Amino acid sequence: MTSPSEVHIQGTGTDPVVRARAAVRRIQQRLSDRLADLTHAASSGRTTDEPSGRALAEFCDGELRRHLAAGVEALHAPAAGAARTGLLVRALHTTAEDLVRRIDAIASGEEEDVPAAAGGLQAVLAVHFSMEQDVLLPALAELPGADLPGLVSDLGTLLEGGELERPAVVDVREIPHGKRHPTIFARYARLAPGEAFTLVNNHDPKPLHREFEAAHPGGCSWDYVESGPERWLVRIGKANAGV
Structure with a gap:
């Protein structure tokens, strides 16, 4: 029997799956907005030697890189071996690897035009986040055995610097x-x-x-x-x- 605390109306804000997807959307929107703000601030300078360029590089190399790694571990891994989502995860890994290469170039100072490089990063990141929100999360919600709210909780744990338990x-x-x-x-x-x-x-x-x-x-x-x-x-x- 379902306890009163577990009752929710499917498809509304009381649905744990809907709330989990909304939580991921908020996290991704905050990252996208921060990247856009830092890119705009850096557009007045052209090298990572300037404070605005350094802030952009540090954000990409720090918070954004951590988020990508956490997403792979918490959200991509549960769908990686499933028949219905395997191709999707491979596509997401392709965009994630592209994003990491772009972050590496910005963080290392290889890019002469950092704002332009960050603009390209923004474009790929938007596609990556859209695939996660519109395709991966709904697929995880329907995957046998998967618990989307629990997986999103795992994402939060990793983003806060924690580790997921791996008992033998x-x-x-x-x-x-x-x-x-x-x-x-x-x-x-x-x-x-x-x-x-x-x-x-x-x-x-x-x-x-x-x-x-x-x-x-x-x-x-x-x-x-x-x-x-x-x-x-x-x-x-x-x-x-x-x-």
């Missing part, structure tokens, strides 16, 4: 049933290719296995370590890149 063992026996699968999928998303973790459950997690096969066909391993009757241990791994 995930014991879900004391976790409410409705939260078990999102917890497990979130841990899987944090695996590097070739890594694995051990799931501990109080029943055979066959439905979870079917969800993994549907969401990540051929992308994960599933090996029983212990099979009941009171405890089940399953080692769940992520395939190596290219497998």
Whole structure:
């Protein structure tokens, strides 16, 4: 039974998914606005030796770079191995790599015309953010096992300088049933290719296995370590890149 605190009207501001998407939009808008302001301020000078140019370079090399890395870890990784979102994530990685190259050039002082370089950065960033807002976040909301509000919370943790937990063992026996699968999928998303973790459950997690096969066909391993009757241990791994 759903508790009163969990009741929301889907598609409105009380919907956790809608609120999560709005939170990402606010973060991205603030970054875009800051980049635009610093680019405008730097347009009166032409080198990173001037204070306005240095401020622009420091923002790109600091906050903007951290945001891109956090987005890849918190939002891209959960969708990377899924059949329906794999191509999208590869496209996002392409734009993210382009953005990092542009940031590197600005931060290193290689660019003679910093405001012009920042203008190009703005254009690519707008496309990248649009893809995340309009395509990735709705896809994550529909992805089996994914918990978009939880993933956005992870993004906030990373942006604040924290780290995401990566336990070698995930014991879900004391976790409410409705939260078990999102917890497990979130841990899987944090695996590097070739890594694995051990799931501990109080029943055979066959439905979870079917969800993994549907969401990540051929992308994960599933090996029983212990099979009941009171405890089940399953080692769940992520395939190596290219497998």
